[in-house]
Amino acid sequence: MIEFKNIHKSFEDVHAVDDVSLRIEEGELFGFIGPDGAGKTTLFRMLNSLLIPDEGQINLFGLDPVKEYKKVRQIIGYMPGKFSLYYDLSIEENLQFFATVFGTTIEENYHLIEDIYKQIEPFKKRPAGKLSGGMKQKLALSCALIHKPRLLLLDEPTTGVDAVSRREFWEMLQKLKEKGITIVVSTPYMDEAGLCDRVALMQNGKIHAVAPPSEIVSQFSDPLYTIKVKNNYKSLQALRQWEFCENVYPFGETLHYLDKRNNVSADVIEAYLSSQQLTFDKVEMIQPDIEDCFIALTHNVG
Numbered sequence: 001m002i003e004f005k006n007i008h009k010s011f012e013d014v015h016a017v018d019d020v021s022l023r024i025e026e027g028e029l030f031g032f033i034g035p036d037g038a039g040k041t042t043l044f045r046m047l048n049s050l051l052i053p054d055e056g057q058i059n060l061f062g063l064d065p066v067k068e069y070k071k072v073r074q075i076i077g078y079m080p081g082k083f084s085l086y087y088d089l090s091i092e093e094n095l096q097f098f099a100t101v102f103g104t105t106i107e108e109n110y111h112l113i114e115d116i117y118k119q120i121e122p123f124k125k126r127p128a129g130k131l132s133g134g135m136k137q138k139l140a141l142s143c144a145l146i147h148k149p150r151l152l153l154l155d156e157p158t159t160g161v162d163a164v165s166r167r168e169f170w171e172m173l174q175k176l177k178e179k180g181i182t183i184v185v186s187t188p189y190m191d192e193a194g195l196c197d198r199v200a201l202m203q204n205g206k207i208h209a210v211a212p213p214s215e216i217v218s219q220f221s222d223p224l225y226t227i228k229v230k231n232n233y234k235s236l237q238a239l240r241q242w243e244f245c246e247n248v249y250p251f252g253e254t255l256h257y258l259d260k261r262n263n264v265s266a267d268v269i270e271a272y273l274s275s276q277q278l279t280f281d282k283v284e285m286i287q288p289d290i291e292d293c294f295i296a297l298t299h300n301v302g
Contacts, residue, residue: 003058005058088128109148156188158192251291
């Protein structure tokens with residue numbers, strides 16, 4: 001069990017983490033979801049004993065990361081957001097180095113990394129600095145696992161890698177979860193939220209919701225419309241000026257729109273767009289996803 005109690009952390013006038021309290025159960029795949037600057041990395045560094053909270057307490061499987069940091073570091077596998085292995089060492093040498101640091105061998109815990117390491121083993125003599133983003137990711141994960149940690153702490157592990165490598169990475173995490181490892185991951189990608197057992201939606205240092213992704217989506221009760229228009233910016237400004245607009249925001253190549261009236265039809269929205277001489281293809285009601293829920297939560301709080 002991991003528990004945060006009223007955690008605060010500031011850097012001068014910036015409240016990076018603002019009164020965070022939550023509990024993560026052993027064996028969970030738990031995600032912190034939010035944009036850059038939300039406070040995810042600061043929270044991870046306090047959990048990993050690299051930063052000390054200004055206020056509050058952290059309980060990590062009965063250990064205090066401030067007072068018992070040496071023990072904490074033995075049970076955590078940490079993969080920071082920026083690739084931090086040794087560029088001049090080969091894949092094999094990096095893995096051997098981290099195994100030695102933790103007083104173990106590659107052979108002792110090879111079963112934990114076998115599925116991952118086999119994908120990069122043909123290049124084991126290649127320097128880490130010459131690896132692709134996806135290969136660096138797999139090497140970093142192997143090094144984080146080599147000492148058989150109780151908790152795997154991953155700070156935005158898929159940032160900057162291609163879509164295929166992202167999907168493969170999450171498949172690997174699901175397999176590691178099945179082996180009993182507790183996994184805590186942060187990501188700015190909302191589509192990855194649905195792959196977690198539970199998520200915490202975080203922005204500006206605060207937690208806005210903690211629940212399974214499906215539960216967060218089910219709590220979104222307002223009608224949501226997608227609008228495909230010719231000029232997104234002009235249409236966005238026009239809709240924001242409409243007295244009935246609750247919220248409107250870009251979503252890929254379309255706009256997502258929420259109306260203050262619960263029973264408004266797509267025809268009414270289309271009529272308004274036409275009155276503003278805006279060209280559009282269609283307006284239709286859709287089901288929200290986790291990104292819509294996050295935007296709605298932070299919009300309401302703001």
